[in-house]
Structure formats: C-alpha cells, structure tokens
Amino acid sequence: MNDQATTKVMKESKNKIKVEFERTPLLQRLKAKFLNTYFLTNVVWYAFRLILLLGISYVILYPFFAKIAGSLMGQEDFIDVTVFLIPKHWTLGTYKAIFLENHYMKAFAYTFLVSFSTAIAQTLICCLIGYGLAKFKFKGNAALLLAVIITMVVPHGTVQLSMYMHFRYFDIFGLFGLLNKIGVWNQSFLVNLTGDNGIWPLILLSLTGLAFKNGLYIFLMRQFYRGVPDELEESAYVDGSGTFRTFCQIIIPLSIPMMVTIFLFAFCWQWTDNFYTELFFSNAKKLVLMPDIVQIPSSLVTTYAGKNLYESAIRNTCGLMIIAPLVILYLFCQKFLVQGIERSGLVG
C-alpha cells in the first residue's frame, strides 16, 4: 500500500515538472538544450574525430585504389596526361596475362600449402608454449621467457647466413657428421634441407616456435593465458581431468579468438614473405611461389614511351593478385582480430 502511495506521488511530481517544462517556450528550450558548452564541445569533438578517422582511412586505402585503377588501365592510358585514377581504356588484359603466364594458380596452390601448414603449426605450438609459460611455475620459467624475448629481438637478417648454412648442412650437435664418419649414416653428406623442397626448414622453425615473429605470438598467448582465471583449471583437475586434457578441452576452446588472430598473422606474413622464401627456396627452381610471379608477363613486354610507368603498374597488379586471397581471409577473420586481442587482458 505504502509503495503504491509513493509511486503515485512521484508520478504526480513528474507530471508537474513536465507541465512546467512545456510552459517554457520552444526557443528557450532549444537554447538550453543545444547552446551549452557540453553539447557544443561534444559536437566539435565528434566532427573532429570523424574527419580525422576518415582522413587516415583515406591515407590507408588510397594506395589500393590507385593500384586497382592502374591495373585496369590499358597501355595508352599511361602516356595520356588527362588520365587520373579513372582509366579511359578499360582492360582486364593485365590480370589475364599474369594469371596465365606467371603460373598464378601454381604459385597460389604451393604458397597456400606452405602458409597453411606453417601457420597451423605456429598457432598450435605458440599456444602450447604460451600456456606453459603462463600457468606453470617451474625453475627456469623466467629464463625461458628471456629466451623467447631473445629470439624476438635478434633479427633473422642478422643470422641469415648461419641459418642458411645450418639448414644446408643440417646436423644435430654434430651427430649426423659423427654417424657419417663411422659409416652408419648412409648419406654422402649431411642432410640438405634446403634442396628441392625448401619447406622443411620452415616447418622445423614453425614446430619449435622460432619462425618469423613467433616470439610475439608466444608473448601474446602468454599474456592471454595469464588473464584466464586459475579456478577454471582447478575445477577441472578436481573433476579428475589431467593437465593435457584440461588444456585440450577447456583452454583451447577459450582461446579460439586469440588463436584465429595469431593464425591470421602467421598466414598472411608467410604468404607475402620474401625473406625466408628467397633463403630456403633458392635451389628449388621447380616450385613456383608468390615472389616468383612478380615479373612482367612476356606478352606485355613493350618498348613504348610509358614503359616504366606501365611496368610499375603491372608489378603492382601482381601485388594486388597476391593479396586478393588475403583480403577475403581478412574479411572473415577481422572480427576475431579485435575480439581476440580485446579479451587478452594484456596489461602487466
């Protein structure tokens, strides 16, 4: 009863205020609403923010527009001064030539094989290592983290030569060499992993968490797992689940967004990579990889005035065709990219 009375009083007072409010003329009401510093600063801030974001988006997207426009232009357009961004002679000939003459499908298939296998390996391995570093206290934990950071800090360019040599004459602590000398190992020399099939060094590096930027992935995973409450695993242990099973059934499903993020990075960076491809696949002439398709198709070789411009446009078209599959992948995965990082609780 009492409650009802109070609500009734409140309703009445509310109505009173409403009436009071409506008695003030419209102009004054609008003035009060829109002509205060709070509202005005907000408007200015929103406009400023929008313009800024649009501007930076333009800076990011403009090169892609320019490249797409250039890829659709015919030869005549490159010597025509009046052509800017909008081609006069539309053609898909550049795409066609690259597709047919530069073995695009072959490069696509083989690069996909390399990128997919290494990215999957890297994602899973970095997951394991990150979990191990984050959730278990053991002697050497800090030292291991330091080792991870060292692998991140030492650029692979610095150790390029010895890395090549290491895989060219692959050996584990001189063990194979020793076997060679005794005569047990029936190979003429040490195992050459950079031979016809340069994928093995990459697979080995991925499986041990040493490939390109893997230190970053391990670090991200570790930070993510540190944010996962211990109680989750403890309850699993109490229910009789082992460490590994807990990891597979509870931790992995939790970290899917983060794993997709890392997979996306690993896949895309391997896809457009030229450092490792040139290092390890240099002997493998049979295989065609993405870096190999960046060349001028023989049917498009010309000697006319706009040659430089035209060839630069063709190379950029090659670039567009290389990233086209990544754009599709990105459209599917970008939701996870932000989600995964957002949930990681990276502080500390």
Next chain:
Amino acid sequence: MNNAATQPAAKAAAAPKRRKNHSLEKRRSRSGWFFCLPFILGFLVIYLPIIFNSIQYSFSHIVRDRGATYHLEFVGFENYREALFTNPDFTQTLVKGIGGMLIDIPAIVIFSLFVAILLNQKMIGRAAFRAIFFIPVILSTGLIAEIDASSAMLEYMTGEGASIDTGTKESTTSQIVDAMDIERLFEGMKVGEGLVETVKDIINNIFNIVNRSGVQMLIFLAGLQSISPAIYESCKMEGATAWETFWKITFPMISPMILVNAIYSVIDSFTSADNAVMRLIERVRTDGTNGEVVASAMAWMYFLVVLLIIGIFALIARAYVFYQRKD
C-alpha cells in the same frame, strides 16, 4: 590449488612406499616443461647453434675447399675493423638510421595510442574503422612493401611521375606538405630548421607510420579495454575533465603498454628489411670478398647498438611505468 593438493596427499598416505618428492608441485613443473618442450628443443638444437655460428662467422673468414665443403679461418676483429673503418658507408648509415629510428619510434607510439583511444570510443562505424586500420598490418608487408619500394625507387631515379602515384612512399609527387608550409606555420616561433624538417618528414611519412603501427594499435586497444569502466565513472562523478582523466587515469594505466610498444617498435623497425642499415648489410653481403662475414660483423654491431637503446628505454621507463598488479 588447495583442493587439488589434497588428492596426492591422500594417495601418499594410502601408499607410503611411493617416493615423497612426487608432489603436485613437481608434477606441475614437469607439465610446464612438457608444454615448453618444443621451444626448448628448438632453442637448443636450432637457435643456439645458429647464433653461435653467426658470431663465429663474424670473427672469421670463410675459405671454400674443393667440393661442397668449407672451413673457417679465425681472424679476430678483422671483419669488425673492415666494417667500421674500411667500409665508407657503414658508420654514417648506422648513425643516420639510429637517428631516424629515434624520431620514428615516438611518432609511432604516440600515433598508435591516439588512434587506439579514438577507436575505443563508441561511435557509428567503429567496426568499419577498426577493420580499415588493421589492413596495413596484414597486407602491406614483405612482398607488397618490396613492390612499393621498387615503385618509389623507380620514381626517384627517373624523375617525377614515372610510377603510378600510390602515395606509399615519400616521393616527389605525393608530398602532403611542403617544408615551406610548415615554415610559414612556425614563423616567428623561433624554432630551428631541424624541427621544421622533422615535422615535415613525419607528416609526409604518415603512410609509413600508419603502416608500422598496426600491432601497436592492437596492443593499446587491449590495454584500454582492460581498464575498468568504474574508474572512469567515478572520475566523471568527481567532475574531472576528459583531459584530466586521460593524464590521471588512462596514461598511468596504459604506461606498461607504452613501454612494450616502444620496445616492440624498436625491434620491428630495426629488424624490418627496408631500413637503411639492413639494406646496406644486405648489399655488403652479396658483393665483395668476404662480404658475408663482414655483413655478419655489421649485423652484430647493429644489434648491440639497438640492444643498448632498448636497455636505455627500459631503464628510463621503469621509473615511470605504473603496474596495476604486481606479480
């Protein structure tokens, strides 16, 4: 943890013959090792030998034998001497490269923090903006960066407009601002020529900076997300302005991320193949006698210098970084 700990204790009581040190802690630490095993193996078997060899190369000459073999000849600091004193470009490029890096790093960190704060606010089209801002991280790396660089190079060599204007590199045709504009802006402010040039470089380099700050933006976004909204709410109740809130709340809370990002940016910029020193090292590697080992020596010297910079960064930052939880 306590609940789980009772289990093995009960087991130990039931079977007293079992070894005492087979405790939960020991088992946990063993599974820790097990999880890290791939990395430990790789580090010992692949990484350490590679590092060791690389250092060894930098102190020796490679002598090729007949056939496919080679052996190393120890020459002491010969390669280092050659890199420092005989090579005309190395010291100059190194100093210039480090100087450029010291300008770029703050620009990248500040820019990525600023954009992360913008992208963290609620607004229309936030998802779209986020998607656009992370495009360069994914797409403008490796091969694509190389193609862009070659286009810019071509343009530089053959004069204006020899390449389609993609706006990717600072070039003759795609300058956003002129030094003149900024000079006019700074007129009467009594600032030096150097600052004008720097500001101009940063603005014209905007694409480069946007390109290189993708991962940093992600890390900042994550850091911003982890700040409790309750803190902001109470700030607002107390009447703090946005400016105060930023300096008193956001900045201290995000400071560990600033350190991480500064270090990451240093590493990223000095390991990327398109910086001047790396290009020089690459050039030295492929030509001249003993180019490979001299390049190794150069790379290690470069690495040491950068390590020094990271160390100084970390030391300075340690005094200012605020950690929310200490563990």
